[in-house]
Amino acid sequence: MIVALAGGVGGARLAVGLAAVLPPSQLSVVVNTGDDFEHLGLHVSPDLDTVMYTLAGVNNPKTGWGRADERWQFMAALKALGGADWFNLGDRDLAVHVLRTQAMRAGLTLSEVTADLAQRFGIRHALLPMTDAPVRTRVRTAQGELAFQDYFVRERCRPRVQGFRFVGSRSATPAPALRKLMRSGKVTGLVICPSNPFVSVAPILAVPAIRAWLRQRDFPVVAVSPIVGGAALKGPAAKMMRELKLDASAAGIARHYGRLVDGWVIDRADAKLQSAIETMGRRVLVTDTIMRDRRKSTTLAREVVGFTRLLAKEFK
Numbered sequence: 001m002i003v004a005l006a007g008g009v010g011g012a013r014l015a016v017g018l019a020a021v022l023p024p025s026q027l028s029v030v031v032n033t034g035d036d037f038e039h040l041g042l043h044v045s046p047d048l049d050t051v052m053y054t055l056a057g058v059n060n061p062k063t064g065w066g067r068a069d070e071r072w073q074f075m076a077a078l079k080a081l082g083g084a085d086w087f088n089l090g091d092r093d094l095a096v097h098v099l100r101t102q103a104m105r106a107g108l109t110l111s112e113v114t115a116d117l118a119q120r121f122g123i124r125h126a127l128l129p130m131t132d133a134p135v136r137t138r139v140r141t142a143q144g145e146l147a148f149q150d151y152f153v154r155e156r157c158r159p160r161v162q163g164f165r166f167v168g169s170r171s172a173t174p175a176p177a178l179r180k181l182m183r184s185g186k187v188t189g190l191v192i193c194p195s196n197p198f199v200s201v202a203p204i205l206a207v208p209a210i211r212a213w214l215r216q217r218d219f220p221v222v223a224v225s226p227i228v229g230g231a232a233l234k235g236p237a238a239k240m241m242r243e244l245k246l247d248a249s250a251a252g253i254a255r256h257y258g259r260l261v262d263g264w265v266i267d268r269a270d271a272k273l274q275s276a277i278e279t280m281g282r283r284v285l286v287t288d289t290i291m292r293d294r295r296k297s298t299t300l301a302r303e304v305v306g307f308t309r310l311l312a313k314e315f316k
């Protein structure tokens with residue numbers, strides 16, 4: 001069983017590839033919930049929805065979030081009535097937020113709601129929130145501390161970041177299905193998808209039991225670098241690294257994760273960094289990591305799975 005940790009767009013793309021290569025009995029996708037927030041009275045889970053829509057093939061390929069063939073009548077009416085219009089909720093997308101909010105108000109957990117919605121979207125692989133407890137990413141910036149969506153959407157990632165905190169993470173426990181997996185001894189590898197290390201992957205690793213599990217793992221962790229040629233393919237990862245005085249490169253990312261990762265998958269554009277990363281004691285696979293379409297996602301996923309299996313053989 002391979003567990004994939006996914007956040008926003010980059011994570012979703014590799015998750016699709018992994019789902020094409022591995023059957024449901026061999027792949028579970030664990031998603032960041034630090035981006036979740038209450039908006040207009042609705043519980044919004046952006047990364048869960050991005051991964052769910054992408055696995056279901058109904059995601060908006062242009063924005064990376066929300067649904068394809070979207071209409072915006074709700075937003076137009078909301079704006080006309082003076083409602084908050086900085087966070088766009090499409091007419092189709094809205095149905096998921098309303099149903100999730102209704103179910104959670106009725107006492108269902110985020111895991112239960114996610115499983116029900118994923119099943120309705122025809123998704124057969126396990127789609128798991130990292131935890132059912134509320135964890136909220138807050139971004140410390142030169143302009144003070146911002147809630148994640150205020151930083152990411154309202155302020156368009158412009159403020160200079162100084163650090164992050166994940167409110168609620170200390171007391172959070174893994175989602176039940178993830179805890180079961182962790183105890184099963186069936187996990188043969190963990191893949192960190194090319195998501196933002198600070199706001200998509202870090203919140204998952206901030207759940208104490210997940211971090212401890214990886215610390216004492218008996219399986220390899222393979223990560224796909226979200227930085228290619230010194231830039232993030234989408235989102236503020238490279239900008240954040242520079243603002244945090246980190247080397248915004250695949251090598252800088254490898255240094256950032258340290259011993260948490262056994263094998264790095266880096267793009268051909270960064271082949272010259274292979275020896276630097278190997279010198280850190282990591283294995284490296286150099287390949288084409290740009291997932292332009294589903295075919296590329298599947299090809300990359302196949303290579304990542306192969307690399308994970310290779311490292312599993314060497315695992316003491």
Ligand code: FO1
Pocket residue numbers: 007008009035044045046047049050065066086087088089093149152153
């Ligand atoms: N990102 C934006 O930049 N602008 C938006 O208006 C926006 C709306 C939105 C609605 C639903 C949803 O699931 C995601 C949405 N996102 C939007 C993306 C969201 O900010 C995510 O947190 C990012 O994708 C980072 O993971």
